[in-house]
Amino acid sequence: MELEKEIKQKSFKSPYHKLVLNILFSASWLNTLQNKTFKPYGISPQQYNILRILRGQQGKAVALSVLQERMIDKMSNASRLVDKLLLKKMVDRKQCPEDRRQVEISITEKGLDVLKQLDDKVNSLENSMNNVTEKEAAEVNRILDKMRD
Amino acid sequence: MELEKEIKQKSFKSPYHKLVLNILFSASWLNTLQNKTFKPYGISPQQYNILRILRGQQGKAVALSVLQERMIDKMSNASRLVDKLLLKKMVDRKQCPEDRRQVEISITEKGLDVLKQLDDKVNSLENSMNNVTEKEAAEVNRILDKMRD
DNA sequence: AAACATTAAATGTATATACATATATTTTGA
DNA sequence: TCAAAATATATGTATATACATTTAATGTTT
Numbered sequence: 001m002e003l004e005k006e007i008k009q010k011s012f013k014s015p016y017h018k019l020v021l022n023i024l025f026s027a028s029w030l031n032t033l034q035n036k037t038f039k040p041y042g043i044s045p046q047q048y049n050i051l052r053i054l055r056g057q058q059g060k061a062v063a064l065s066v067l068q069e070r071m072i073d074k075m076s077n078a079s080r081l082v083d084k085l086l087l088k089k090m091v092d093r094k095q096c097p098e099d100r101r102q103v104e105i106s107i108t109e110k111g112l113d114v115l116k117q118l119d120d121k122v123n124s125l126e127n128s129m130n131n132v133t134e135k136e137a138a139e140v141n142r143i144l145d146k147m148r149d
Numbered sequence: 150m151e152l153e154k155e156i157k158q159k160s161f162k163s164p165y166h167k168l169v170l171n172i173l174f175s176a177s178w179l180n181t182l183q184n185k186t187f188k189p190y191g192i193s194p195q196q197y198n199i200l201r202i203l204r205g206q207q208g209k210a211v212a213l214s215v216l217q218e219r220m221i222d223k224m225s226n227a228s229r230l231v232d233k234l235l236l237k238k239m240v241d242r243k244q245c246p247e248d249r250r251q252v253e254i255s256i257t258e259k260g261l262d263v264l265k266q267l268d269d270k271v272n273s274l275e276n277s278m279n280n281v282t283e284k285e286a287a288e289v290n291r292i293l294d295k296m297r298d
Numbered sequence: 299a300a301a302c303a304t305t306a307a308a309t310g311t312a313t314a315t316a317c318a319t320a321t322a323t324t325t326t327g328a
Numbered sequence: 329t330c331a332a333a334a335t336a337t338a339t340g341t342a343t344a345t346a347c348a349t350t351t352a353a354t355g356t357t358t
Contacts, residue, residue: 002294008219009205015286016275020179021221022293027176028222029297030169035346044314056158065336070157072170073177075316079338084313101323101336126165129296136292137164143285144171145151147278148178184316193316193344213307224346228308233343250306250353 023144037121041114046076047085051115054091054107061104063096090114172293186270190263195225196234200264203240203256210253212245239263 003022004010012018034045043051053070054062068078082105085091090111096102107115129137152171153159161167183194192200202219203211217227231254234240239260245251256264278286 001297003290006297007221014275015283015290016278016281018290019278019281019286020275022290023172023175023179025221026172026293026297028224030172032224032346039346046314063336072156072173073315075177075181076314077316077338079336080314083338099324099336103337126163126169129165129168131298132165132168132292132296134164136295137168140289140292141152141164141167141171143281143289144175146285147281148150148155148175149280181316188316195344214305222345225344226308226346228306229344232308248306248354252307 019147033125037125038118041118042088043085043090043114044081046071046073047081047090048118049073050078050081050085050105051090051107051111054105055112055115057106059106061092061094061106063102063104065102067105085111168296182274186274187267190267191237192234192239192263193230195220195222196230196239197267198222199227199230199234199254200239200256200260203254204261204264206255208255210241210243210255212251212253214251216254234260 003018003025004012006025007021012021031045034048038045038048049072050067053067064078064082067082068074071078082091082093086093088110090108092106092108093103096104132140152167152174153161155174156170161170180194183197187194187197198221199216202216213227213231216231217223220227231240231242235242237259239257241255241257242252245253281289
C-alpha cells in the first residue's frame, strides 16, 4: 500500500524524504511479520539472525566478534542475545583456549531443529513478496547498496 | 556499500532474500544516523517523528490516536513517548472536553525551536543520499509500496 | 436507565537497543 | 620484561519495543 496512506500523509517534500520514511516503515513492517513468525518458537528476529549465521558455519564454532560483524543490526548486543539463546539451549558457548578473551559460539541440535521448523515459514514470508519481480528486487538492492556509500 | 560486504555474506539465495535483509540493514543504518543527529537535542527518532507530525498540524492539537496512526513505527508506544516529550516541555497534553477519554497533544514553542534547529541537519542527511538519483528514489518507493500489498 | 460492549489511553512486564564503562587477556614497545 | 595500549567480551543504565492487561469514559441495547 502507498506509504502516503499508511501514515496518512498527503505528500512528501521530495522522493528522498519519502525514501527515508519508506525504508524505515518497510523495515518496521517486516519486523512485525518476523516477530509473529518467530514468536511461537520463543525467539526474536535478532536471535534468529544469530542462529542463521551459526548454521552457515556448518557446525563450526565462531567467536562472538564474528557474530557481531555479520549481524544485520550492528548495535544489538550479541553478548546478551547469546545469553538468551544459551538459556534456551539453542547455542553452546565456550572459552577459546588460544585466546582466552574470546568465546566461541556454536549452534546446538535444538537450535538446528528450530531453524528447520522455521525454514518453510521464512520462505513463504519471502514468497509473499511475489508482486515484486526478481528484477525489481535486484533493482532495489542495487540502489540501497548505493545509497549507503 | 554492497550488503554482501557489510554483513560478510558471500551470496543470498534469491534477490528476495537479499531484499529483506537489505531493507532491515538500511533501516538500521538510517536509524544510527538519525540517533546521532538527534542525540545532542535529547530526543530519539520516534520522538522526532511525533514532533514532526505535531508541527504539521499548524499548532492545532491532535488526539493521541492520531499520532499513533501517523507514526512510522506503529508498535512504538505513543503514550509513553509523549510522556518523555512532556518532561522536556516540547509538547503540551490536555484532556479533551468533548470526550474525556481522549487527550489532545500539541507542540510547544520549545518543540518548534528544536525542530527548527534540526531542519538543516535533517536536510543534509537526505542530501547525503545524492548518489541516488530522484528517479531511482521514486523507483524504490514504487516497489516498496507494492511489496507491502 | 442499567447492563454490556466499545473505545482511548495508560500501565505492567519482559525483552531489546544504544551507548558508556568495566574487566580480563593479549600485544606492543621502551 | 614490564608498563601501556589494544582487543574481546561483559555489564550497567536509560530508553524503547512488543504486547497483554487495566482503567476510565462513552455508546448501544433492551
